[in-house]
Amino acid sequence: MARRAYYVSPPPSGGAPRPPTWSALTARLRGLAAANPGACRITTVGVSRGGEPLLLLTLGHGPLRLLIVAGAHPNEPVGHATVVALVEHVPAHPSAREDATWYVLPSSDPDGALLNEAWYSHAWPPTLESYHRGFYRPAAADQPEATFPTARGGPAALPETRALMTVVDTVRPDAMVSLHNADSGGSFYVTTRGETALVDLLADCAARHDLPVAQLPADCVDWASPGPGVFVLPPAATPRAAATDSTEGCSDGSAGSENAGGAKGVAEWQPAGATSVHYAARHGCLGLYPEVPMWRTEPVGLPTAEGVRHLLSTADFLTGLMERTAAAAGPTPFLPAAQDTVRGMRLMARLARRQPPQVSDQDLHLLLPLRAAGMLLRHLDTQLDATTAPLPHLLSERLLLREHFDRWLRQTQATLRPRPLPLSRVVGFQLDTILGTARLLSPG
Structure with a gap:
């Protein structure tokens, strides 16, 4: 069966082609x-x-x-x-x-x-x-x-x-x-x-x-x-009981240091x-x-130790913010998705310490925190849009999250320089x- 290159025609508006909704x-x-x-x-x-x-x-x-x-x-x-x-x-x-x-x-x-x-x-x-x-x-x-x-x-x-x-x-x-x-x-x-x-x-x-x-x-x-x-x-893999990265999350059974100064007992990501x-x-x-x-x-140029520190510090910040807003915020599809991404960040950090040198400089160490923060912003925006009298507590937490998101975004853009x-x-x-x-x- 012959193959050929395929090129998407521009839409009628003449703008750049994009995936269909x-x-x-x-x-x-x-x-x-x-x-x-x-x-x-x-x-x-x-x-x-x-x-x-x-x-x-x-x-x-x-x-x-x-x-x-x-x-x-x-x-x-x-x-x-x-x-x-x-x-x-x-x-x-x-x-x-x-x-x-x-x-x-x-x-x-x-x-x-x-x-x-x-x-x-x-x-x-x-x-x-x-x-x-x-x-x-x-x-x-x-x-x-x-x-x-x-x-x-x-x-x-x-x-x-x-x-x-x-x-x-x-x-x-x-x-x-x-x-x-x-x-x-x-x-x-x-x-x-x-x-x-x-x-x-x-x-x-x-x-x-x-x-x-x-x-x-x-x-x-x-x-x-x-x-x-x-x-x-x-x-x-058969789904297992969720480990925590302060104990069972470490494959050697020792108490993990990943949570030092942050949230304790946060379940690690696992397959469903x-x-x-x-x-x-x-x-x-x-x-x-x-x-x-x-x-x-561009090549990432992010040493593994630095990438791990970024994953864990951002995971701790996001976990703390989710805990502080849990009582005031109702359910949305974005919250469990953000929580799951944070679990994945903790798992990636632990595994990164055991990976061979040729897999250092990972872009996901920068991108996963942006994913989690973006979904958490959508979660908080949904709550704030649903009320005519937003809680000051949610507004301040949302502002804090946006400040962190913007800083992580600037770091990622400067490192990756995406085209x-x-x-x-x-x-x-x-x-x-x-x-x-x-x-x-x-x-x-």
Whole structure:
């Protein structure tokens, strides 16, 4: 199956292309299905917790079965644009329709997508500030992508996860490509099988679209790798009782010093379940996450010890602020998400001390505090907007948080010096990856 570079056309307004919003994406796909009834079929395979339809678009009629999923992490909207590129490509290319049947799920978390639209719906590329002030990524237990049952687990709790399980069990895909994008760094693949052909595919796609290949992302330390930029996802871990980083959080069982001077007994992050590609692998499916950055950045130059100190000091500050505002603030989706991110910061700090030297200088040591602070600002703004007489206590805490957010943002901007990558380039990388994967798996 021939591959080609794909470039997104500018929108009618003439502005910079940007990922479609959820409503625009669903309208585009429904319109495509209506205009091509013989080539495409759209069905509703479930309903999200917020009442949004979970759509599945089916194209082609070939023997190879390919399941493409976007929006697994709702703060990663590049996949929405890639889905549009794919569903326009397949009907226009007879070989794509004849060699494979394409099953396209435009978002597995539309509720989360709606909560991220503020930072990309009006302008692209985002700035570091606009991205983090509009950022939302659910806590692990609220992510459809992260809550599949493990080998010893029970049924999935989330309706979105159950819907995707049904799709996987019905389609039994030969490959499942879940589209992801990172903030910065290089492009890389996470896969369920360490196939050497993926190394060449990654190198080809990255070179074609002038993207760097990541050497060793922080998430992939100690993972098996068949070659540069390709990392094999370990088996799903069974969720454990939450450890605290003052005791059980240290793998050697000793009392941790990470909390010195800060909040005590804060639970460390833990997985909520298996991922979608873990589940699909039960059918012999090749799972693939093509990761691509939004920004090209400078080398971080942040020694591990300094990064750990930043993670822990910011985690302590954010924990204290959440504790001080807990009684006055009501529930929002942003608070548990911010709490989960802080848990992840503490876990990353502990693991960083045990990682080899080649994974120092991690941008996530700077970016995770901005994510947590941005979501906590959204949480407090929601509370303040809901009352005509805001509590002075909340106003002062919100002002303090904004001061810290602005200082961390200036530090991150000065260190990373982010330059946005054109959307056409990162979409082209993902589309070429999808089509290249189909070519690798096609017989003959």
